[in-house]
Structures are given as C-alpha cells and as structure tokens.
Amino acid sequence: MRKGIQTLVVLVVVMGGWVAVVRAAAALDKLIGIHSARVMSQSMPWIAQESGLFKKHNLDFSLVFISSSGIVTAALLGGDAEMTITGGVGNVAAYMRGSTDVVFVGGVKNTMTQTLVAGGNIKKPEDLKGKKIGVSRIGGNSHYFTIQALRRFGMDATRDVQFIQTGGDPETFAAFVSGQIDVANLTPPTDALAIAKGYHYVIYGPDLKIPYAATAFVTKRSVIAKRPQVIGNFMRAMAETAKLMHTDREFVYKVLGKYLRVTDRSVLDSAYNAEIKVLEPRLTVKAESLQAILDELAATDPRAKKIKPQEMIDNRYLDEMERSGFFDALWAKK
Numbered sequence: 001m002r003k004g005i006q007t008l009v010v011l012v013v014v015m016g017g018w019v020a021v022v023r024a025a026a027a028l029d030k031l032i033g034i035h036s037a038r039v040m041s042q043s044m045p046w047i048a049q050e051s052g053l054f055k056k057h058n059l060d061f062s063l064v065f066i067s068s069s070g071i072v073t074a075a076l077l078g079g080d081a082e083m084t085i086t087g088g089v090g091n092v093a094a095y096m097r098g099s100t101d102v103v104f105v106g107g108v109k110n111t112m113t114q115t116l117v118a119g120g121n122i123k124k125p126e127d128l129k130g131k132k133i134g135v136s137r138i139g140g141n142s143h144y145f146t147i148q149a150l151r152r153f154g155m156d157a158t159r160d161v162q163f164i165q166t167g168g169d170p171e172t173f174a175a176f177v178s179g180q181i182d183v184a185n186l187t188p189p190t191d192a193l194a195i196a197k198g199y200h201y202v203i204y205g206p207d208l209k210i211p212y213a214a215t216a217f218v219t220k221r222s223v224i225a226k227r228p229q230v231i232g233n234f235m236r237a238m239a240e241t242a243k244l245m246h247t248d249r250e251f252v253y254k255v256l257g258k259y260l261r262v263t264d265r266s267v268l269d270s271a272y273n274a275e276i277k278v279l280e281p282r283l284t285v286k287a288e289s290l291q292a293i294l295d296e297l298a299a300t301d302p303r304a305k306k307i308k309p310q311e312m313i314d315n316r317y318l319d320e321m322e323r324s325g326f327f328d329a330l331w332a333k334k
Helices: 002-027 044-051 069-077 089-096 141-152 169-177 190-196 221-226 228-247 249-260 265-278 287-298 302-306 316-323 326-332
Strands: 029-035 059-065 083-086 102-111 115-118 132-135 162-165 183-186 200-204 211-220
Touching: 029 069, 029 228, 044 059, 044 228, 044 249, 059 228, 069 083, 069 089, 069 102, 069 211, 083 089, 089 102, 089 211, 089 287, 089 302, 102 221, 102 228, 102 265, 102 287, 102 316, 115 190, 132 141, 132 169, 141 183, 141 211, 141 287, 169 183, 169 190, 183 190, 190 200, 190 265, 211 221, 211 228, 211 287, 221 228, 228 249, 228 316, 228 326, 249 265, 287 302, 316 326
Parallel strands: 029 059, 029 083, 132 162, 132 183
Antiparallel strands: 083 211, 102 211, 115 183, 115 200
C-alpha cells in the first residue's frame, strides 16, 4: 500500500512539473520573423536567442532565412511572418507600389558596408570593367551597393559589368574562390574571411559612407494594431541585444561562430571593428537612409518622388523607450 502511495506521489510531482513546463511555454507569445542575409548586422535575433532575451521578454521567436529584401517583403505582406530584419529597398519599393501597410519600426544599420573583393590584377575600381561581379540578389542590398559604388567612380553598372546572382554572402564567397566570378560583393564577416585568405579590397564600402537603410526592423501597421504589446516586447529585446552587441564582443563572437561557422579571431576582429561603428545603439531609423532608396527608385518610377520617408516610419516603440527611461537605464548599466 505504501509503495503505491509513493508511486502516486512521484507521478503527481512529475505531472505537476510537466504541466508547469507546458504552461510556461504556452505563456510565451509566438512571433515569426524573416531575415534576408546571414551577416553580422542581421545577427541580432541569434544573439537574443542565445542570451535568453526573447524568453525574458515573453517571446517564442522563430527566425527564417530568405535571401533578398524583395522576397522577404512579399512574404511579410503575404502573412508568412510578422516581423522582418532586412534591407530597405524591397520594403520601400512595395510601399511605393501601394502596399502602405509596410512600416519601419527600428534601424540596425543606416549606412552600406558592403565591399568589392578580388584577386590577381583586379586592384582598382577601373579594373572592374567587363568583370563578373557576384551579388546575393538582383535588386537587393549587394546589387544596390555595387551600382552606387561604381557610379562614384564614373562607371555605369548596367553597361560596364556583369552581375551574377548567387543567393547570399556564403554562396558569393564560394563562387568567388571557385573562380565562377571575378569579383565578390561581400559583407562582414565574409569580407574579412576573404582578406584572410589573401584576396584584397577593390572598393571598401565603409569609406564611401553611402546612406541606405541597409538593415532595419520592418513589420505591418495591421500587425501592430493587432499585437502592439508583442511587437513592443520584440523591440525591447532588440534594444537589449543592441547593447549586448556593443559591449560584449566575446559573446558576439561566440554566436557568430555558431551560426556562421566563422571562428578565426582575426577575421572576427576585422569584421566587428568595421561593422560596430555603423550599428545603431538605440535602433534609430534615419530618414535620409530611406530617402536614398527613394531617390534611386525615382530614376525609373516617378511615384517615388511623391513619398516622404517619414510616412514609412513608426517610431512609437523607440519613443516609448526614450520617454520611459528604458534606453537610459539600459546604457547606464556596465
């Protein structure tokens, strides 16, 4: 009889623990996100996941990779996700075409930091003429950067070079080292990996300081209307992640090593030192970074001239974190 009671007590304890776990899991708000590049500037969800910040802010966040901001925007508009971490061009183009539900709620990087890397005798921008340049996607960040960069050196990308679409930074690097392309458009930390292998910069993007919404948090106004608290919790988690990125280099390296399989200390140092300078500590979305995209689109579509960048931005969460003292308290911590 006593053995039976003991068994029952054990079962009750086990079941009680299981129910508590289920309830805890059920209490987390599910949120699906998409990112468009496997690079340092889009690593914030990985860092938040590994540091426990999503759980801290009551979120069960799932991140999906889809190359190209245009495709990510289409997925967002189609209801496949409620938050995206991506380049701005696909979102701005969609807004211009009438999808005004799209809205920028935070920024990670408002300046382009891509680079053009090559080997052999391709050393100067003028040497790029007639060459095959690998970019992640036509119409994406890497394509846009190359157009802008070449223009600054008196070249027309549509006439002077051939673009090869690869699918992403790792794929561009693989195509480059295998000789399928002459020049690689790369982003930290992949560019540093190429330099470590003996290749060299032909155009170093950070020096050009090209304004552009290179990485931003984009959702839909309709999502905010339905789930304002959930999106607010996500933005607070990202604000804490931004602090972590700027103050805990070793943890960032650990996460990048896990997700990007880059563990060479010199490569990580080079990438981090270049990128951290332009990552927004308080997730600011700069109007000029969106205006730069509108100006580019206006060259082929006059509708872009009628749009003001401010109408694509919703700063409610950033403003709330400023007013409440959340940002100040966060950055006051050691």
